[in-house]
Amino acid sequence: MEILLIHYSEIGTKGANRGYFERRLREDLRARLVPSDATEVNINDCRLVAPLTEGHDKERIRRELGMVFGIAWYAFGRQVPREEESLKADCVALARAAEGAETFKVYVKRVDKTYPVSSDALCRSLGGAVAEETGLKVKMVDHDLGIHVEILPGKALLFAEKTGGQRGMPRGSSGRMLCLFSGGIDSPVAAWSMMRRGALVDLLHFHPYPTNEEVIGTKIIDLHRVLRTFNPKSALYLIPHHRYQAAAALKAPEAYETVLFRRFMFLTAEAFAASRNLLALITGDSLGQVASQTLENMAAAQSGLGLPVFQPLISMDKEDIVRIAQRIGTFDLSNLPYKDCCSLMSKRPKTNVAVDRCRALELELGMESLIAPTLEDVGLWDGTSCRKISPH
C-alpha cells in the first residue's frame, strides 16, 4: 500500500499534551489531503501515516505540505509486512527501482521493541540481500540511495527519500491573534512567522480611503490570499483611518505624528481584538528600521497596552525578512505601489518621544474618543465583498 509518512518537529518534545498537538497537525493534513489524495491520516506511534488514494497527485501533495506547520520531514513510501524475508524482497525491489544509484545504505528504526531482530542485525541482513541481488555497494556516507525501514507494531514502513518540512507548530495549536497589517514587506512576514508558531492569525489593515470598498482590487487583498494558504480561515478586517487623520491634522505637532499614529493603531487594534476574543497583537516592527521603530518610540506607542504585542521580526535584518517574503510568496505583491499613510507623515519625525509626552498629546488630540467611531467602520472581507461588522 502506498503511503505518505510524516514526522513532526517540535511536537516530539511535548509530554502529556502531545496528543493535542498531534491532533491539530492531523486536522490540517486531513483538510488538505482527504479525500482526493489520501483516504485518512492516522496517528501511529509519534508519526502520521496517510494511505494514498489511487488518483493521488504527488506534486499537489508536496505543494500542500509546503503550507503545513509542524512537519520535520515527510516521505512517500509503502506500508509492507514486517517479516524479515519479505522485507528483504521489498528492499531489493526498492533498490532496483532507484535508477542510476550505485551505492546505498539501509537505515532501520525499530519502534516496536518487541520485534525479534535487533536494528543492527536487521540492517546487516537487509543490506546483505540488496548488495547480493542488485550489485549495489554499501556506502556509509554520501550514498546515492538511503533505504529507510521503520518497524511498527504489525507493519513496516519503507521509503527512500525524505523531504524537509516547514517545521514550527501545528495550525491552531497556539491561539488566535490579530496582526496589524500594512501590506509592506514586513507585516506579511510577521503574520506568517506567528502562523508558523501555531497561531491563527487575523489581519487588520488601516487604510487611507473613505470607504473599505476602495481597498478591493489592491495588493492587500492579494497578500491576504497568499497568507490564507497557510491559515485558510484567516480573516481580513479593513478599517479607514480618516477620522484620526482629520483630528491629527488640526492637533498633532508634525514631528510627533508618526508615534501618535502608531499609538492610535495600537489602541484601536487592541479594542477590536478584545471584541473578537483575539488574545495578542502582532506587528512587523524591526528595531531601528524606521523612525517609528526606535526603542523610545516603540515604548511610547505601546505603553500601557493590555494585550501582549508580538514582534517576531524585531531582531531581524531587512535582508533576512526579504528572503522569507520571497520564499512564502509575498515579496512581489508587497512591492506593488499602494497609497499608504507614509505620504501623510512628517519628513522629520522625532525619534525619541517620551511616554509622558506621547500620553499628553494623545489627550490633547482626544484620541480615546476617536476609537469607538472608527470601530463602527470596520469591514470584513469575505472573499467577494466587504461587509460591515459590529465590533461589539
Ligand code: ATP
Ligand atoms: P511594513 O513593511 O510591514 O509596512 P514598515 O517597515 O513599513 O512595515 P512601519 O510603517 O513603521 O514599518 O510599520 C510598522 C508596523 O506597523 C507594520 O509592520 C505593521 O505591523 C504596522 N502598520 C503600519 N502601517 C499599518 C497599517 N496601515 N495598517 C495596519 N498596520 C500597520
Ligand code: MG
Ligand atoms: Mg509600512
